Each structure stands twice: as structure tokens, then as C-alpha cells.
Amino acid sequence: MTGRTSDGPSREAVRDRLDRVTDPELDRSIVELEYVDAIEIDGDRVTVHVTLPTAWCSPAFAWMMTSDAREEVERLPGVARTRVFLREHMHDAEINRGVNAGLPFEDAFPDADGAVDAVRAELDRKARIARQYDAVEALLEAGLNPETIVSLRPRDLERTNRGDRVAVYLADRAVGVSVPAAPIDDYLEKARETGAVDAPTDVLFRTPEGEPIDPEAFDLVHRRARLTQVNMSGQGGICDGLREAREKRLERTPSVRRRSGLLLDFE
Amino acid sequence: MYQQDGESIFVIDAHVHLWDASEENIVHEGGEEFIQCFYDYHTTFTPEDLQWGMDEYRKYGADRMVRDLFEDAAADMAIFQPTYLSDFYEDGFNTTHQNAELATEYPERFVLNGSFDPRDGEEGMEHLEELHETYDIQGVKLYTAEWRGESKGWRLDDEEAFRFLEKCSELGIENIHPHKGPTIRPLNRDAFDVKDVDDAASSFSELNFIVEHVGLPRLDDFCWIAGQEPNVYGGLAVAAPFAQNRPGKFSEIMSELLWWLGEDRLLFGSDYALWNPDWLVEEVMEAELTQEHRAEYGVEWDLETKKKVMGENAAKLYDIDVEEKKAQFREDEISRQFGLEDHYASEEPAAADD
Numbered sequence: 001m002t003g004r005t006s007d008g009p010s011r012e013a014v015r016d017r018l019d020r021v022t023d024p025e026l027d028r029s030i031v032e033l034e035y036v037d038a039i040e041i042d043g044d045r046v047t048v049h050v051t052l053p054t055a056w057c058s059p060a061f062a063w064m065m066t067s068d069a070r071e072e073v074e075r076l077p078g079v080a081r082t083r084v085f086l087r088e089h090m091h092d093a094e095i096n097r098g099v100n101a102g103l104p105f106e107d108a109f110p111d112a113d114g115a116v117d118a119v120r121a122e123l124d125r126k127a128r129i130a131r132q133y134d135a136v137e138a139l140l141e142a143g144l145n146p147e148t149i150v151s152l153r154p155r156d157l158e159r160t161n162r163g164d165r166v167a168v169y170l171a172d173r174a175v176g177v178s179v180p181a182a183p184i185d186d187y188l189e190k191a192r193e194t195g196a197v198d199a200p201t202d203v204l205f206r207t208p209e210g211e212p213i214d215p216e217a218f219d220l221v222h223r224r225a226r227l228t229q230v231n232m233s234g235q236g237g238i239c240d241g242l243r244e245a246r247e248k249r250l251e252r253t254p255s256v257r258r259r260s261g262l263l264l265d266f267e
Numbered sequence: 268m269y270q271q272d273g274e275s276i277f278v279i280d281a282h283v284h285l286w287d288a289s290e291e292n293i294v295h296e297g298g299e300e301f302i303q304c305f306y307d308y309h310t311t312f313t314p315e316d317l318q319w320g321m322d323e324y325r326k327y328g329a330d331r332m333v334r335d336l337f338e339d340a341a342a343d344m345a346i347f348q349p350t351y352l353s354d355f356y357e358d359g360f361n362t363t364h365q366n367a368e369l370a371t372e373y374p375e376r377f378v379l380n381g382s383f384d385p386r387d388g389e390e391g392m393e394h395l396e397e398l399h400e401t402y403d404i405q406g407v408k409l410y411t412a413e414w415r416g417e418s419k420g421w422r423l424d425d426e427e428a429f430r431f432l433e434k435c436s437e438l439g440i441e442n443i444h445p446h447k448g449p450t451i452r453p454l455n456r457d458a459f460d461v462k463d464v465d466d467a468a469s470s471f472s473e474l475n476f477i478v479e480h481v482g483l484p485r486l487d488d489f490c491w492i493a494g495q496e497p498n499v500y501g502g503l504a505v506a507a508p509f510a511q512n513r514p515g516k517f518s519e520i521m522s523e524l525l526w527w528l529g530e531d532r533l534l535f536g537s538d539y540a541l542w543n544p545d546w547l548v549e550e551v552m553e554a555e556l557t558q559e560h561r562a563e564y565g566v567e568w569d570l571e572t573k574k575k576v577m578g579e580n581a582a583k584l585y586d587i588d589v590e591e592k593k594a595q596f597r598e599d600e601i602s603r604q605f606g607l608e609d610h611y612a613s614e615e616p617a618a619a620d621d
Contacts, residue, residue, distance in 0.1 A: 025484065054307060056300070056307070057450075058450055226523075227487045227527070230486065230523050231484060231487040234483060234486060234516055234519070234520050235483065237513045238449060238483070245311040248310070249310070
């Protein structure tokens with residue numbers, strides 16, 4: 001199979017779209033986590049196959065990932081129809097039917113307590129807090145003090161000529177400090193998505209509850225952000241382990257999965 | 268007792284079960300899903316050569332349990348935490364009555380906990396009183412995610428749950444163990460939300476709330492609540508086996524727990540038969556915090572801390588006199604059965620025989 005057909009999307013473009021989909025509990029890309037088993041492109045039709053670490057993975061999370069994947073790929077120019085198939089999950093039948101028919105979660109799962117929005121909002125909130133830790137660490141590393149950090153606003157940030165750095169302007173723009181862009185960008189993306197930061201004059205960093213940070217409470221808030229990261233990566237450890245155990249049980253060797261990963265990367 | 272640096276550490280495994288998930292006992296597909304999910308957790312965090320087969324995992328029986336816990340003195344005592352799941356299993360999965368088979372045979376070695384479900388109303392209240400009367404229980408294990416007919420769970424801060432907590436307080440059942448852990452199919456994730464512990468713990472300051480599995484995967488919510496409520500404790504079941512195959516994560520999670528709760532509010536538990544203390548105790552005792560985490564958090568996993576977490580903290584909650592127990596274990600039936608009399612012999616040189 002070639003990567004590009006006459007009028008369809010390239011495999012790389014599909015993969016890039018899928019890379020934007022995260023496991024909501026771990027805040028990591030489903031491509032990086034190797035949940036994507038295969039991408040099939042047939043003209044303007046794309047089919048994606050996905051497997052999660054365990055068949056018992058929360059149906060709400062499984063729903064979010066498969067529906068997000070479908071939505072992302074569908075946005076690509078040249079894609080007329082996208083199908084996402086979840087494999088080896090307790091509820092794969094309901095999820096595959098519901099997601100590919102574009103149904104809302106509560107229609108696909110009449111037994112559930114309603115939409116997935118509340119669960120998603122809570123996990124997004126945690127993802128923002130975890131990302132805040134890295135952004136604040138970068139600023140501390142650059143020599144900014146807590147009082148300054150809690151007072152920063154998006155308008156104080158400016159991209160430098162080097163794309164991988166951001167300048168932070170202090171003291172009425174009298175002083176500029178250069179910091180790595182990646183953790184700041186990652187944070188801003190989630191902060192905007194969750195509505196924690198909207199206008200250029202909004203306070204950039206927030207408590208987990210979404211309030212501006214009192215300089216006195218800076219250390220405690222930063223500890224809480226670290227804790228949120230530890231929780232996410234701890235859960236990642238459980239998911240990793242469950243996946244390994246399941247692979248062994250299904251006698252599907254890890255090398256097969258690795259091969260499918262390589263196909264995605266290089267085909 | 269575990270030997271380290273010339274000292275003996277008395278181990279109370281604060282979270283064990285004697286369950287029956289045999290096919291004959293399963294009456295709902297949820298029962299099969301539940302044990303399959305447990306088995307995934309078992310194989311994920313058990314060294315490959317020590318993993319059980321599925322058949323023995325379904326129902327291992329009292330004899331095997333006694334051997335696993337006590338034969339090599341991996342644990343010195345254990346606390347039964349029942350899990351009823353009456354809608355899934357004909358006779359229940361791991362009820363107080365089932366656990367009592369062993370607990371009443373070796374009362375010096377086991378603590379037997381009860382349970383309640385506020386959805387059972389008056390009948391449930393009578394059950395709790397009966398458990399207290401029959402077994403003099405000092406603690407209850409609560410499973411807020413248990414299915415009951417149409418209901419998929421309940422909350423500790425429900426009005427009805429408060430009535431049961433009042434009853435516990437009245438009867439002197441001081442130790443409340445809510446299960447707040449990983450999603451276990453087919454149970455809802457939301458039913459393990461840890462936030463309901465906050466209100467219950469501040470409303471019942473005379474009770475101790477030992478949150479089992481330290482809220483994983485809501486460690487952040489759990490630590491934040493525990494940081495504010497002095498009567499909230501953390502049960503280490505599920506976190507403990509990270510020591511075996513995710514040592515870096517173990518170090519990090521343990522550092523967080525020690526920073527937020529301190530060394531007096533954490534209790535070791537194997538979650539037997541999810542994991543087996545006969546290898547897990549050693550993994551946890553020999554685990555180390557990384558240099559980086561020790562510097563970052565300013566906490567230690569040293570001998571004094573381990574002594575508390577592995578036994579002393581549970582002993583305090585359950586009024587167990589460790590020295591008295593050691594003396595008792597020089598000649599109890601378990602020690603005789605496994606030839607452990609010398610193991611529990613006094614550390615002082617024996618008095619001359621005159």
C-alpha cells in the first residue's frame with residue numbers, strides 16, 4: 001500500500017491528526033502511547049484501528065479517544081469519510097457503532113449517567129494543572145521569582161526569532177527573559193481549551209480550582225501541580241502494565257505491536 | 268517478621284481477602300468480568316514465575332491462604348477487608364461470614380472487618396449490628412461502587428450513609444475503609460470518586476477513614492483531602508506492587524504520600540490474593556526512594572518509617588499490642604504448624620535455666 005493515493009490524504013497527515021488526540025487520563029498522545037494499530041487509506045476514505053491497554057478501560061475514556069480520532073481525521077482536506085474501530089474492548093460494539101454513526105455518548109450507552117462532558121472537563125482541568133507544573137518549572141529555571149510568575153499574563157509573552165524560545169517581558173517591558181517555548185505553549189493550549197485563560201490580560205497561572213495564585217500559596221499550588229503529574233504518570237504505569245499482561249495472555253508478542261508502530265512511522 | 272539491619276519488623280498486612288469466584292458461585296456476568304479484571308492486575312504486578320493459574324485464582328481456600336501469609340512469616344497478622352458483590356456472586360465474593368471461617372479459627376492472627384451498604388436501609392442496619400455482635404468488628408470495608416439492582420453505586424456523603432457512620436460511631440466501629448482505587452470492570456469509574464471522603468471525614472472526626480488504594484488514579488484528590496483531614500489514612504494496596512516492576516514510580520508515589528500524609532498515616536496491604544505478601548513484603552521493604560525524590564520531597568523510606576507503615580500504624584488503629592503478640596506467637600497454632608516458635612523467640616538472650 002502506498003502512503004498517498006491520487007486524491008486522498010497522506011498517511012503522515014493522518015498520523016499527525018491522530019497525534020493530537022490524547023488519552024484523557026494520561027494527557028499523552030494516542031500515537032505516542034501506541035494505541036493506534038493501523039491506518040488504512042482508500043481514496044478519500046480513512047479507517048483507523050485502535051486498541052487500548054485493557055478491555056476494561058473506562059467506556060467514557062474509550063469513547064472520547066475514538067470520537068476525537070474520528071473528528072480529527074475528518075478535518076483533513078481530501079477526507080470524505082473516516083471510520084474508527086476500537087478492538088478488544090468490553091464495549092467495542094456499542095462504541096464502534098455509536099462513534100461511526102456520530103451518535104452522542106448517552107444514546108450509545110443509555111445505561112450511563114448521561115454525557116461524557118463532565119468527565120472530560122475534569123480530566124482537562126487536571127491536564128492543565130499538570131502542564132502548568134512544567135511551564136512554571138521552566139520559568140523558575142530561567143530565574144523568575146514566584147511573585148513575578150503568578151502575575152504573568154499572555155500579553156507579557158512574545159515569540160522570539162528562534163521558534164523554540166519565548167521572551168517573557170517584565171517591569172513594563174523593560175526586561176526580557178528568554179525561556180523554552182514548548183512547556184509554555186503546551187500549557188497555553190490546555191489553559192485556553194479549558195477557559196482558564198482567555199483574554200491577553202487574564203492571569204496566566206491558576207490554582208487547581210481556577211483562581212489566580214496568591215504569592216504566599218505559590219509553593220503549595222506548585223506542589224499540587226506536581227502531584228497531579230505524579231498521579232497521571234502513576235496511572236500510566238498501571239495502563240502500561242495491564243497492556244503488557246494482556247499481550248502476553250493473548251500471545252501477541254510485543255514485536256508485532258512494535259512492527260505496526262514502525263509501519264505507521266515509515267510506510 | 269521481616270529482618271532488616273539486625274532488626275525484626277512486625278508486619279500487619281492490612282488488606283487481605285478470602286474470596287470465591289468459582290464458576291458455580293457466579294450468578295451475573297459482572298462476576299466473571301470482575302475476577303478476570305483482578306487476574307489482569309495480578310499478572311501485571313506479579314513476577315512471572317510466581318503468577319497463579321486462573322483456576323486456583325478463582326478460589327484458593329483457607330489452607331493456601333494461611334500458608335501464603337504465615338508459612339515463611341511474610342506477614343505476622345492480617346486484616347480481612349470484605350467485598351460482598353452479592354448481585355454478582357451467589358454466596359457473595361468475599362463476605363465477612365466467608366472470611367470468618369479463618370478469622371475465628373486463628374483469632375490471634377486475623378482482624379475481621381465488616382461492611383455496610385446504606386442502600387440496604389433498615390435491613391442493612393440490622394446486618395451491621397449483627398456483625399458487630401457476632402464478631403466484635405472494629406472496622407468496615409466499604410465498596411461504594413457495588414451494583415445493587417438498578418443502582419450502580421453510592422456516596423459516603425449521602426444522608427443515608429451518614430446514618431450508618433453514626434451507627435458505627437455509636438457501636439465503636441472506628442475504622443472505615445472506603446475502597447477508592449482503579450476502575451474494576453464492570454464497576455463505574457465515577458463510583459470510586461474520592462471527594463465524598465472529605466465531607467464524611469470532617470463530619471465524623473472520631474472515626475478513622477483509611478482510603479484503600481490511596482485513591483489511585485485520583486492520588487491528587489486523595490492527598491489534597493488527606494492533607495486537610497487528620498483522620499484520613501492511606502492504604503497502600505495497589506501502590507505497593509509498583510515496588511516490584513515500576514520502582515521509579517513507587518519511589519515517586521511514596522514520596523508524595525510521605526510528603527502529604529507523613530509516616531504515621533500510611534498502612535501496608537498486599538490486597539491478597541491480588542498480590543502475595545510472600546514476595547511483596549520483601550519488595551516493599553527493600554525498595555528505595557531515588558536520590559532525586561529524596562532531595563525534592565525531603566522524605567525518607569528508612570527503617571523507622573517502614574516499621575510504622577508495615578505494622579505499627581495498623582496496630583495503633585486496631586489496638587494491637589505488638590509486644591504482646593510476639594509473645595503469644597511463640598506458641599500459637601500457626602507458629603507450631605510452620606515451626607516458627609524460634610522466629611518469635613525473644614530478642615533478649617534467653618534467661619539461664621535455673
